[in-house]
Amino acid sequence: MVQIPKQQPAQPSAALEAVSAGPVAPAGPARGAVPTSADVARLAGVSRATVSYVLNNTSAVRISEPTRRRVREAAKELGYVPHAAARSLRAGHTRIVLMPTPEVPVGPLYSGFLNELQWALSRLDYTVVQYGSVGLGGEDAARAWAELRPVAVLAPVAMGPDGIGILKRSGAKVVITLGPDPVAGTHALIMDHREVGRAAGAHLLARGHRRVGVVMPREEGLDMFALPRLAGVQESGAQVVRLPLAYEEDDAARAAAHLRELGLDAVFAYNDEYAMLLMRALQDAGADIPGEVAVIGADDLMLGRLLRPRLSTVRIDLPSGEELAGLVDRLVRDPAAAPEVRDVLVASTVPREST
Amino acid sequence: MVQIPKQQPAQPSAALEAVSAGPVAPAGPARGAVPTSADVARLAGVSRATVSYVLNNTSAVRISEPTRRRVREAAKELGYVPHAAARSLRAGHTRIVLMPTPEVPVGPLYSGFLNELQWALSRLDYTVVQYGSVGLGGEDAARAWAELRPVAVLAPVAMGPDGIGILKRSGAKVVITLGPDPVAGTHALIMDHREVGRAAGAHLLARGHRRVGVVMPREEGLDMFALPRLAGVQESGAQVVRLPLAYEEDDAARAAAHLRELGLDAVFAYNDEYAMLLMRALQDAGADIPGEVAVIGADDLMLGRLLRPRLSTVRIDLPSGEELAGLVDRLVRDPAAAPEVRDVLVASTVPREST
Numbered sequence: 159m160v161q162i163p164k165q166q167p168a169q170p171s172a173a174l175e176a177v178s179a180g181p182v183a184p185a186g187p188a189r190g191a192v193p194t195s196a197d198v199a200r201l202a203g204v205s206r207a208t209v210s211y212v213l214n215n216t217s218a219v220r221i222s223e224p225t226r227r228r229v230r231e232a233a234k235e236l237g238y239v240p241h242a243a244a245r246s247l248r249a250g251h252t253r254i255v256l257m258p259t260p261e262v263p264v265g266p267l268y269s270g271f272l273n274e275l276q277w278a279l280s281r282l283d284y285t286v287v288q289y290g291s292v293g294l295g296g297e298d299a300a301r302a303w304a305e306l307r308p309v310a311v312l313a314p315v316a317m318g319p320d321g322i323g324i325l326k327r328s329g330a331k332v333v334i335t336l337g338p339d340p341v342a343g344t345h346a347l348i349m350d351h352r353e354v355g356r357a358a359g360a361h362l363l364a365r366g367h368r369r370v371g372v373v374m375p376r377e378e379g380l381d382m383f384a385l386p387r388l389a390g391v392q393e394s395g396a397q398v399v400r401l402p403l404a405y406e407e408d409d410a411a412r413a414a415a416h417l418r419e420l421g422l423d424a425v426f427a428y429n430d431e432y433a434m435l436l437m438r439a440l441q442d443a444g445a446d447i448p449g450e451v452a453v454i455g456a457d458d459l460m461l462g463r464l465l466r467p468r469l470s471t472v473r474i475d476l477p478s479g480e481e482l483a484g485l486v487d488r489l490v491r492d493p494a495a496a497p498e499v500r501d502v503l504v505a506s507t508v509p510r511e512s513t
Numbered sequence: 514m515v516q517i518p519k520q521q522p523a524q525p526s527a528a529l530e531a532v533s534a535g536p537v538a539p540a541g542p543a544r545g546a547v548p549t550s551a552d553v554a555r556l557a558g559v560s561r562a563t564v565s566y567v568l569n570n571t572s573a574v575r576i577s578e579p580t581r582r583r584v585r586e587a588a589k590e591l592g593y594v595p596h597a598a599a600r601s602l603r604a605g606h607t608r609i610v611l612m613p614t615p616e617v618p619v620g621p622l623y624s625g626f627l628n629e630l631q632w633a634l635s636r637l638d639y640t641v642v643q644y645g646s647v648g649l650g651g652e653d654a655a656r657a658w659a660e661l662r663p664v665a666v667l668a669p670v671a672m673g674p675d676g677i678g679i680l681k682r683s684g685a686k687v688v689i690t691l692g693p694d695p696v697a698g699t700h701a702l703i704m705d706h707r708e709v710g711r712a713a714g715a716h717l718l719a720r721g722h723r724r725v726g727v728v729m730p731r732e733e734g735l736d737m738f739a740l741p742r743l744a745g746v747q748e749s750g751a752q753v754v755r756l757p758l759a760y761e762e763d764d765a766a767r768a769a770a771h772l773r774e775l776g777l778d779a780v781f782a783y784n785d786e787y788a789m790l791l792m793r794a795l796q797d798a799g800a801d802i803p804g805e806v807a808v809i810g811a812d813d814l815m816l817g818r819l820l821r822p823r824l825s826t827v828r829i830d831l832p833s834g835e836e837l838a839g840l841v842d843r844l845v846r847d848p849a850a851a852p853e854v855r856d857v858l859v860a861s862t863v864p865r866e867s868t
Contacts, residue, residue, distance in 0.1 A: 237682040301594050323592060461786075463762060
């Protein structure tokens with residue numbers, strides 16, 4: 159049996175590989191110890207570098223198929239897994255794409271979008287990691303994120319130019335912001351929720367409604383969507399009154415009474431779920447919809463079609479996950495590309511019976 | 514000015530630190546290069562090891578507060594971020610807790626649970642990473658996950674004992690499965706959805722309904738919840754008919770007609786959303802609820818309270834995120850603890866007007 163030295167030089171040649179490729183050695187890792195590439199090398203009878211070349215699918219070095227097979231079998235037998243961290247130390251970055259974990263419960267539309275994107279990036283061999291930034295400000299979040307050495311980051315606009323600079327200096331090749339505005343010097347997918355309010359406002363005006371209540375959820379964290387939606391309704395030229403509303407039946411009864419006292423003739427209800435809540439309260443109080451008050455939601459959820467009267471809504475289209483994954487991949491390969499800014503949120507009215 | 518050598522020995526003493534702690538040197542990293550701890554050391558006028566001790570908050574070495582401050586300021590000025598990978602290579606694992614990204618859209622209940630858990634773990638200084646296992650089988654997923662060297666993993670039961678072995682041999686101190694059954698040799702949080710079906714079945718029987726349709730969503734990925742819920746209704750002693758149902762209005766009209774033909778007197782509708790869909794189809798077809806057909810959902814969503822008749826449902830309680838985060842932390846500190854198996858899903862009926 160060929161005696162395999164415990165540690166092989168870091169740069170093997172094809173000749174060295176031929177010498178070290180002997181029969182399988184019996185030695186395994188100590189019981190309970192994490193198996194290392196040295197253990198795999200010993201068991202497969204090859205050098206550690208050969209193990210690394212085989213398991214990382216390096217094509218630069220010619221290694222015979224039987225040797226490759228022996229290495230893979232030894233790795234499997236020992237339960238050896240390459241260390242992503244070690245790989246990333248060599249490469250300067252990982253194949254990780256970081257996405258922020260939403261800090262508020264997001265609807266089926268946005269979570270479907272995130273899911274699809276995750277699948278599409280995985281198919282391109284990226285590791286998608288959702289990372290919370292709980293309790294951290296912009297730059298602190300950026301520093302925490304940068305520790306993982308992601309190759310690309312989909313960042314909230316709130317991270318700001320300084321945070322984005324931290325990520326880039328730590329090796330991120332691509333930072334794409336998601337939000338209402340671009341951040342100078344980096345790519346941006348603009349999701350402008352004013353479009354949603356503008357579509358709702360224009361629809362209500364076209365149907366002859368002038369005095370419009372706009373639901374503002376009292377739940378924390380929703381202002382980032384609710385404020386631009388409100389601004390959009392205001393821009394449409396309607397006369398606007400804010401209607402704060404918690405997602406509970408008592409507060410809906412109160413809001414329904416209040417909007418009838420004010421004599422409003424329409425409501426843009428933030429989204430379909432708040433619309434369903436408020437519509438029920440209005441109906442329980444005897445209001446005719448849309449005769450006395452028209453109601454429009456947003457998001458085009460199934461539930462709107464099931465209500466009577468059927469709920470008018472604003473449909474929101476986002477880019478497909480595949481499209482966005484392709485963009486990330488293209489920018490990773492061309493990190494010097496000029497900042498791309500894309501408007502990705504498209505809003506369109508779905509008129510039904512409630513307006 | 515004290516000249517700081519580029520590379521310091523790995524093990525500094527307090528004396529060495531005192532020597533190297535000179536005034537701030539002007540040198541920064543080359544333009545565009547990723548700043549390293551050597552750059553921070555040069556700027557702060559200390560050794561690299563001191564930089565490491567300060568930024569990792571090591572208490573084993575005494576370092577004066579002014580020195581600590583100088584290091585932190587230099588790191589901030591240069592935009593230096595420690596490399597999680599390098600730290601994990603030293604420690605053998607990271608502070609990462611891996612959770613599987615749900616592969617199907619999950620309802621507000623489960624996503625709220627995951628959100629809360631994420632916050633609670635972050636407060637305990639863990640980095641929570643949601644990781645997809647798209648298109649990977651049990652062991653392949655385990656190998657992909659193991660590359661990140663997580664300290665703890667919340668794993669789906671489908672990962673199996675071999676997958677869990679791979680994770681443990683790669684240094685994970687804790688693997689906790691989430692699912693209907695425990696996996697031998699590791700901790701388990703049992704979420705037994707048969708409880709949900711049992712509660713629904715018992716409620717319907719108590720109200721005199723014997724012939725029960727059970728909605729089976731046609732949407733992919735939901736069988737892992739739907740099958741045990743069905744089994745639970747069967748265990749309750751009711752006479753059960755499966756009702757396949759896609760989440761769309763046409764299929765709901767078809768299912769409603771079918772269940773009336775069969776003369777079923779009740780439906781357990783999988784969850785509140787499918788219940789709303791089917792109830793609307795039954796009402797549109799002129800069926801009296803609950804006179805002709807009783808309907809019960811699950812999840813206790815707000816929408817059930819807004820329907821007329823108000824929807825009976827099964828409320829599901831899961832442990833608080835804080836409680837579960839505490840368990841993870843305790844097990845990380847005591848990785849030799851005997852496997853803990855906890856039943857965490859509690860189901861209770863919320864009777865309203867639809868049954």
